[in-house]
Amino acid sequence: MSPRQRHWMMKSEPDAFSIDDLARVGTEPWNGVRNYQARNFMRDGMRVGDGVLIYHSNCAIPGIAGISRVASEPYPDETQFDPESHYHDPKATREQPRWFLVDVAFERKLRRLIPLSEIREHAEELGEGFALTARGNRLSVFPVTAHQWRLLLSLE
16 A cells, blocks of 8 residues: 555445446446535545545445455546536536546455445444444545444445
8 A cells, every 4th residue: 555545435325336346337427416525525635546445325234245446536527517417516617626536447346245234343443533424424435544434344
């Protein structure tokens, strides 16, 4: 791991885009993020090669489904400019885009889904600041420490 490499968690609803979809396409722009803090993590924090845990949310059994890598530098999310897109932002311009994304590349599907219920059993070890188990946190993209990354993958 390089000193600059970081770790992240990105949530996706599996009915919209799952780890299996990512495996099928190989690399995909992670578009549609419309939360400023999540956008800032992608735009200002992510670097090519960073590890990403893919988390399936809003489904029968939410949990960590796989691993990917950041595959591009941040760039403007094209959906903000498309009036036909659900993610269109009329205030965004090409000169001053509001929303950014990175491409993510499939690395592997976990041998088993690590369910949120099991992750919660390790909340104390993961620490108070772990966004997935923090009350009221709905971020779809957030940092994961090296310690949290190792602990979560050890549950596999």
